[in-house]
Amino acid sequence: MDKEKKILYSGMQATNTLTLGNYLGALKNWVKMHEEYECFFGVMDLHSLTVRQEPAEFRKNARSLYALYVAAGLDPEQNCVYYQSHVPTHAQLAWILNCFTYMGELSRMTQFKDKSQKHADNVNAGLFTYPVLMAADILLYQADVVPVGADQKQHLEICRDIAERFNAIYGDVFTIPEPYMGNTGARIMSLQDPDKKMSKSDENPNAAVMLLDDRDTIIRKFKRAVTDSDTAVRYDEEAKPGVSNLMTIYSCVTGKTMADIESEFAGKGYGDFKMAVGEAVADEMAPIQSRYKELMDDKTYIDGRIKENDEKAYYFSNKTLRKVHKKVGLTELIK
């Protein structure tokens, strides 16, 4: 563990394949961070259990997400990339933090309100205490920074509140994490309704590009992307949300500025522009997809990294857990 570096923690739920939005908004930005931070990235499979999962498919998705993390560039030898469920300290600390979290503050979480509407037949206690487990994830590693999307900001705030409450009673046990504001995590919108976030659960299959879509599918989805009745490729989120979203995607992939893109397509129609975006995205996905296939076939390599990183995560997180046990007055383990 490099003590000079600050600690970064993040992760995604282990469900479904990732969208281009997850990649450009999160993964792609995480890849370079290990140079500056000591990074921990979890496959958050315990969180996924708050919604009913089909076991075989769930197991496959969790494996697939691990391989996608690695294929997208999160080197498991530079970063600690591991499964949340393999490291028992998460559930252990979550229990203790439950006793420092109020029903009132959990009831105010917008994600809980949304999800309990969406899954009205299964409003379970896990869904309610979801943010407490997330706080445990972060606090176990003494994370300084947590890159999260706007939808997770409230969860990070409650994590800070819980940590501050605990520290106020027991002294400085937890580092108070900051949301990560660096390198803009782009917000990628639906290709069919650019007022909505690109989502894997969208009913319209053309709304989201999946990371594992093949080249033709990617290009076809971009060709069908909703734009406007104007013809100019110009960045204006209000008046031209569809075109602006495509420009954001193109910019994330090519590194070009909005001004560059405007001049590149000056005098050309939307057809050319959409084709260029589709091809650029397909070109970026191609090496990730082939690396993904290799990794899914190389069980020995992936299993080796999982084991190594599970152990590293346990070693590090257990230090925090032991400290917490001691502070709250649980009796010590007999060695």
Ligand code: TRP
């Ligand atoms: N709740 C996060 C999401 O759905 C996933 C997550 C779980 C997470 N634990 C975390 C993200 C800890 C950052 C840090 O996106």
